[in-house]
Amino acid sequence: MDRIQFEDVSKRYVLGDRANAREALVAAAKRAVRPRRAPAPKEVWSLRDVSFAVADGETLGILGRNGAGKSTVLKVLAGITSPTAGVSRTRGRVAALLEVGTGFHQELTGRENVYLNGAILGMSRRDIGRAFDAIVDFSGVERFLDTPVKRYSSGMYLRLAFAVAAHLDPDVLVVDEVLAVGDAEFQRKCLGRMEEAGSEGRTIVFVSHDLDALTSLCRRSLWLDAGQVRASGDTRELVRDYLASGGVAQRDSGPLASGGPITLHGVGVYSAVSRAQAALVRDEPVRIEVDFSAEEDVAGLDLAVFVTTASGVRVLDQALSDGGPPRISAGRWCVTLEVPPILNVGEFTVGVWFGTAHTDLLDEPVTASFTLFGSDRGRPGRILVQDLPMSLSRADGSR
Amino acid sequence: MMAPVRLDGDSVRWTENTPRGVARDDPWTALWRARELIGYFALRDLRLRYRQAVLGVVWVLAQPIASVAVFTVVFSRLAGVSSEGIPYPLFALVGMVTWTYFSSTVVSASTVLASNVNLVTKVYFPRIAAPASSLLPPAVDLGVSLLLVGVLAAYYGVSPGVQLLAAPAWLLLLVLTATGVALWVSALNVRYRDVQHAIAPLLQLWLFASPVAYGASQFSGWQEWVYALNPMAGPIELGRFALTGTPWPGWPLAVSVASTAVLLASGAQYFSRAQRSFADVI
Numbered sequence: 001m002d003r004i005q006f007e008d009v010s011k012r013y014v015l016g017d018r019a020n021a022r023e024a025l026v027a028a029a030k031r032a033v034r035p036r037r038a039p040a041p042k043e044v045w046s047l048r049d050v051s052f053a054v055a056d057g058e059t060l061g062i063l064g065r066n067g068a069g070k071s072t073v074l075k076v077l078a079g080i081t082s083p084t085a086g087v088s089r090t091r092g093r094v095a096a097l098l099e100v101g102t103g104f105h106q107e108l109t110g111r112e113n114v115y116l117n118g119a120i121l122g123m124s125r126r127d128i129g130r131a132f133d134a135i136v137d138f139s140g141v142e143r144f145l146d147t148p149v150k151r152y153s154s155g156m157y158l159r160l161a162f163a164v165a166a167h168l169d170p171d172v173l174v175v176d177e178v179l180a181v182g183d184a185e186f187q188r189k190c191l192g193r194m195e196e197a198g199s200e201g202r203t204i205v206f207v208s209h210d211l212d213a214l215t216s217l218c219r220r221s222l223w224l225d226a227g228q229v230r231a232s233g234d235t236r237e238l239v240r241d242y243l244a245s246g247g248v249a250q251r252d253s254g255p256l257a258s259g260g261p262i263t264l265h266g267v268g269v270y271s272a273v274s275r276a277q278a279a280l281v282r283d284e285p286v287r288i289e290v291d292f293s294a295e296e297d298v299a300g301l302d303l304a305v306f307v308t309t310a311s312g313v314r315v316l317d318q319a320l321s322d323g324g325p326p327r328i329s330a331g332r333w334c335v336t337l338e339v340p341p342i343l344n345v346g347e348f349t350v351g352v353w354f355g356t357a358h359t360d361l362l363d364e365p366v367t368a369s370f371t372l373f374g375s376d377r378g379r380p381g382r383i384l385v386q387d388l389p390m391s392l393s394r395a396d397g398s399r
Numbered sequence: 400m401m402a403p404v405r406l407d408g409d410s411v412r413w414t415e416n417t418p419r420g421v422a423r424d425d426p427w428t429a430l431w432r433a434r435e436l437i438g439y440f441a442l443r444d445l446r447l448r449y450r451q452a453v454l455g456v457v458w459v460l461a462q463p464i465a466s467v468a469v470f471t472v473v474f475s476r477l478a479g480v481s482s483e484g485i486p487y488p489l490f491a492l493v494g495m496v497t498w499t500y501f502s503s504t505v506v507s508a509s510t511v512l513a514s515n516v517n518l519v520t521k522v523y524f525p526r527i528a529a530p531a532s533s534l535l536p537p538a539v540d541l542g543v544s545l546l547l548v549g550v551l552a553a554y555y556g557v558s559p560g561v562q563l564l565a566a567p568a569w570l571l572l573l574v575l576t577a578t579g580v581a582l583w584v585s586a587l588n589v590r591y592r593d594v595q596h597a598i599a600p601l602l603q604l605w606l607f608a609s610p611v612a613y614g615a616s617q618f619s620g621w622q623e624w625v626y627a628l629n630p631m632a633g634p635i636e637l638g639r640f641a642l643t644g645t646p647w648p649g650w651p652l653a654v655s656v657a658s659t660a661v662l663l664a665s666g667a668q669y670f671s672r673a674q675r676s677f678a679d680v681i
Contacts, residue, residue, distance in 0.1 A: 022593070024590075079416050082421065087417045107447055112443075116440075
C-alpha cells in the first residue's frame with residue numbers, strides 16, 4: 001500500500017517575477033496595448049514529469065546534484081508549494097523538516113519556542129504537552145529552558161530545534177539536508193532518531209549529499225538529474241552509478257570565488273588513473289586541479305592547496321612555492337596537484353589559498369569535496385594509510 | 400482511479416497537491432482547525448511586545464489619548480463639530496478605540512507573511528492562521544482601552560442603557576471588517592511589497608474618511624448613502640450607539656454591513672487563490 005504517490009509532477013518557476021506593483025501595472029498596461037509584444041518571462045523547470053511511489057513504512061532516499069530538484073520534490077510533498085502540472089498524493093500526517101528551527105524566535109525562551117515550533121509543525125497542544133519531557137530530555141537543555149534562545153550556543157539551539165521535530169509523530173517524515181549542520185554528535189543523534197522512526201514503521205523521504213548516511217538509512221533511492229528521474233532502485237547500486245557519472249567532481253559554470261585580481265573558476269578532483277572514472281578509491285592517486293585567472297601581475301603571487309578531513313583535520317597543505325618561487329603573470333592558469341594513495345577512506349574537503357608573503361588575497365577553505373571509497377582494512381581511526389618501515393630487534397642482548 | 404482504502408482503521412484520507420493547490424479545507428474550516436496555532440502566534444506577538452517594556456500595557460492607552468486630545472481641540476473647540484449629545488472627548492474616544500483595533504490589525508496583517516519568509520517557504524501550516532493571528536493582540540489592546548472608555552463615561556456621568564446589548568454585534572462587525580481587510584493586505588503584500596509602504600498613508604486617509612472625529616450624521620440625502628459604503632462607518636457608529644447611547648445609525652448601517660460582507664468574501668477568495676503561490680513569489 002502506498003503512502004506517497006507522485007504522478008507526472010512538473011514544477012515551473014518564473015524568474016524575475018514581477019516584484020512590485022509598479023512593474024506589474026506597467027506589464028499589464030503593455031499587455032493591454034500590445035497583447036503579443038510583451039516578452040515571455042524567463043522560466044525554469046525545476047521538475048519535469050517526476051513519478052514515483054513510496055510504500056507504507058518504506059524509507060526512500062533522494063540523491064542528485066545541487067539544483068537537481070530534490071528540495072522541490074520535498075516542498076511539493078509537504079504542500080508548501082503546488083506543482084505546475086501533475087499531482088502529488090500523501091496519506092496521513094506529513095511532517096517536513098526542511099530546516100532545523102523554522103519559526104524559532106530569538107527572544108522567546110526555550111520552553112515557549114518548543115510550544116510555538118510544535119504548533120507550527122502541526123502538533124496540538126496536547127501532543128506537545130505529552131512529548132514535552134521527552135523533547136527536553138533529547139535536547140539536553142533542561143537547565144536553560146527558561147532562557148531566551150538568543151543566549152543559547154548554536155549547538156544547544158540545533159539540539160532543541162531538532163528535538164521538537166523528532167517528536168512529531170507523523171505518518172510521513174520528510175527530511176532535507178538538515179544533517180549538514182551541527183557537529184558529528186548531533187548528526188549521529190539525528191540519524192539515530194531517523195533510523196528509529198523508520199523501524200517504527202514510519203514512511204520517510206530523505207535527501208542528502210551524505211551518501212554513507214543515505215546508503216545506511218535507505219534501501220531504495222531515487223536519483224534526480226536536472227529535474228528528472230534519472231534512475232531509481234537499490235541505493236548501493238545507485239550511489240555507485242552516481243559517483244561514476246562524475247557526481248563527485250564539482251565544477252561549476254560560474255566562478256567559485258574571487259578576491260583582488262584573482263578569480264577562482266573551479267576546483268576539480270579526479271582519479272589520476274583514468275579521467276573518465278569519477279569514483280575515487282583509496283588505493284589510487286587523486287589529481288586536484290585548480291582553475292584560476294589573475295587579472296594583473298602580482299609580485300610574488302603564490303597559491304596553496306589544502307585537504308581537510310570531515311572532522312576538520314588539515315592533512316595536506318602544499319604551496320606552489322614549495323617547489324621554488326612560482327612566476328604567475330596575468331592570465332588563466334591551471335594548477336595540478338597529485339596526491340599519492342596515502343589517504344584512508346572518508347570524506348575530504350579541498351581548500352585553496354592565494355596570496356603573497358605579506359597579504360592574503362583569497363582564502364577559500366571549501367572549494368570542492370571528495371570521498372574516497374574502499375576498505376579501511378579494519379582501522380577506521382587512521383587518516384593516513386602510508387606503509388612505514390617497521391622492524392623488530394631484541395633489546396635484552398640475547399641472540 | 401479508485402482511492403485505496405485501509406482496513407486497519409488508520410487514516411485513509413489522501414491529501415492531494417495539484418496545480419489548483421492543496422485540496423484541504425475551505426478557509427473557514429482551516430481557520431477552526433488552526434485555532435491553536437493562531438493562539439500561539441498571537442501569544443508570541445504579545446510576549447514580544449511587552450517583554451522589555453516597563454510600563455507594559457499602559458502604552459496601549461497612549462495613542463488613543465493623544466488622538467482624542469488633538470481631536471477635542473481641532474474638531475470640537477475650533478470647528479465646533481457636533482458630538483450627538485454626549486461630551487466630545489467620550490464621543491471621539493469610542494470612535495478612536497474602534498478605529499485603533501482596525502488599524503493595528505491591518506498594519507500587523509500586512510507584514511505577517513512577508514516578514515516570515517522561512518515560515519512560508521520551509522514549513523506547511525494553514526496559511527490563513529497568519530493573518531488570523533493578527534486579529535488577537537489588538538483585541539487585548541481594545542479590552543484595555545474599553546476600561547478607559549468606562550472611566551471617562553463615569554466621569555461625564557454617561558451611563559449605558561439597554562443599547563449595551565448591541566455591543567456583541569458591534570465587536571463581531573468590527574472583527575469581520577478587520578478580517579476582510581487583513582486577508583487582502585496579507586496576501587497582496589506577499590507579491591507586492593508596496594502594500595506595506597502604502598498602508599500607513601492609506602490608513603491615515605481612511606481614518607478621516609471614517610466617523611471617528613465627527614459623526615456620520617453630518618451627512619444627509621445621497622451623501623449619507625455614499626458615506627455608508629465605507630465598511631468602517633458601520634462598526635464605529637454601532638459602537639457609539641452601543642456604548643454611549645448616540646442615535647441608532649439606521650439604514651446606512653445595512654449598507655456598511657453589506658460592504659463588509661463583500662470585503663470579507665472577496666478577501667477569503669483572493670487569499671485562498673493567492674496562497675498557492677506564496678512560497679514561490681515571497
